[in-house]
Amino acid sequence: MPRKVIITDKNVNFLKKVEELSGQFITRCDQCGVCSGSCPMISEMDITPSQMMRMVQLGQSEVINTKAMWLCASCFACTVRCPRGLDLSKVAEALRQINLRQAIDHIDIKKLPKDEIERLPQIALVGGMRKFTG
Amino acid sequence: MKISYYPGCTLKTNAKNFENSAIAVARKLGVELIELTRWNCCGTVFSLTDDDLIHNVAPIRNLIRVEEMNNNGLINNDKRLLTLCSMCYNTLKRANLRVKENPDDLEKINDLMYLEENYEGEVEVLHFLELLRDIGFEKVRENVKNPLKGLMIAPYYGCMLLRPKEVGIDDPEGPTIQEELYLELGAEIIDNPYKKVCCGSYQIIQDKYVVSNLAYDILTHAKDAGAEAISLSCPLCAYNLDSIQKEVKEKNPQFVEMPVFYFTQLMAVAFGLDTEVFGFDLNYVDPRPLLNDKNLLGRNNEE
Numbered sequence: 001m002p003r004k005v006i007i008t009d010k011n012v013n014f015l016k017k018v019e020e021l022s023g024q025f026i027t028r029c030d031q032c033g034v035c036s037g038s039c040p041m042i043s044e045m046d047i048t049p050s051q052m053m054r055m056v057q058l059g060q061s062e063v064i065n066t067k068a069m070w071l072c073a074s075c076f077a078c079t080v081r082c083p084r085g086l087d088l089s090k091v092a093e094a095l096r097q098i099n100l101r102q103a104i105d106h107i108d109i110k111k112l113p114k115d116e117i118e119r120l121p122q123i124a125l126v127g128g129m130r131k132f133t134g
Numbered sequence: 135m136k137i138s139y140y141p142g143c144t145l146k147t148n149a150k151n152f153e154n155s156a157i158a159v160a161r162k163l164g165v166e167l168i169e170l171t172r173w174n175c176c177g178t179v180f181s182l183t184d185d186d187l188i189h190n191v192a193p194i195r196n197l198i199r200v201e202e203m204n205n206n207g208l209i210n211n212d213k214r215l216l217t218l219c220s221m222c223y224n225t226l227k228r229a230n231l232r233v234k235e236n237p238d239d240l241e242k243i244n245d246l247m248y249l250e251e252n253y254e255g256e257v258e259v260l261h262f263l264e265l266l267r268d269i270g271f272e273k274v275r276e277n278v279k280n281p282l283k284g285l286m287i288a289p290y291y292g293c294m295l296l297r298p299k300e301v302g303i304d305d306p307e308g309p310t311i312q313e314e315l316y317l318e319l320g321a322e323i324i325d326n327p328y329k330k331v332c333c334g335s336y337q338i339i340q341d342k343y344v345v346s347n348l349a350y351d352i353l354t355h356a357k358d359a360g361a362e363a364i365s366l367s368c369p370l371c372a373y374n375l376d377s378i379q380k381e382v383k384e385k386n387p388q389f390v391e392m393p394v395f396y397f398t399q400l401m402a403v404a405f406g407l408d409t410e411v412f413g414f415d416l417n418y419v420d421p422r423p424l425l426n427d428k429n430l431l432g433r434n435n436e437e
Contacts, residue, residue: 020184020185021183021184021185022182022183022184023184040331040332040334040348041332041334041337041344043347044344044347070340071337071344073293073332073334073335073336073337074179074182074293074335075292075293075297075332075335076293076297076298077293077297077330077331077332079297079298080296080297080298080299080306080307087182087298089182090182090183090184093182093183094182094183097183097186106340107339107340109339112339116342119377120338120339120373121144121147121148121149121369121370121372121373122143122144122147122148123142123143123144123178123219123221123336123369123370124336124338124339124370124373125339126143126175126177126178126179127178127179127221127335127336127370128336128337128338128339128340129339130177130178130179130189130336131179131336132336132339132340
């Protein structure tokens, strides 16, 4: 059954915000789904990368409460394949940043067990903190 | 030939075996890796938001050091910066590209680092695999004393060497640079489509089982295709595919562990270098039983 979507100024502003942060013309996405087919994390995600794009197109700011963007590992598999030349890694980063810039960290590094921290390489910790904390 | 070399943090700890083997094989090829003076962390990941310039300061500061090395006479007029870690390679290369393509960004970054000499955008960031390709893989072959005969290797690229396209060292969909190298070392190449699938990267600190599921797929696909070991160039991939086999085994008791090499370790074995440069004690899955099976360890010392 078709669903009616009402787009208000609030929605338009959210889209603009994400476009500004990501530098991507998100409205160019025509929902082909190549990104979702390329994503190594899709089986863990609550929404697919193409659904994420659609929600941003419609300015649905609740997209920032989904799990998917936090599971993006910035592997750029979608980026090299997008037929519209869009960089979805940048869109996911913009959504993460909208959260992180409100000083809401996604993970609490202090909760990582000490032996785990000692075992992990520094690049895992630095990379993870760059992505999951503000 | 002397070239500026950026180690990055992990090459000094978890991946010391990567650094030691790389320095040794480079020396054999007549290349001296001169460690960058006063280098700092590159930041590991490139900033993906357009308004975030500040995180490019750290990588660009390292590029200024390359200019310093040239001015101090430590390097003789060579503006290349060699990296081993794929993540450092990607971050340094993308930061460099951003300021080269955006003079305004470069100006702002130079202003932010007003105590440093201005960066002029003249440095070229290079991965060791690219340098080997430039030197010529036939030169590599000339140094092989202990061909890796019968060793079935699945090259693993991961993400940071290939993507995005503008910084990739090879075709992002069909890379062959590692294959070309291992053929010269005398190994057998096992191709499989998982060679460019992400290992999970920094997701390891959020949920290690997300990573162990990916590792299980990557490792079993390589194994099913006939591989006896995987070879790669990223210390984070190495952790997520090698160390994580502990967790993979916990979840899948039938799983048989498989060694994961840095490409420079394979080169060191093939070159017949001293066993101490291999650093196999830092590999989680010990590759020595496999190499002994193939009669690849110690043969050179006997001759």
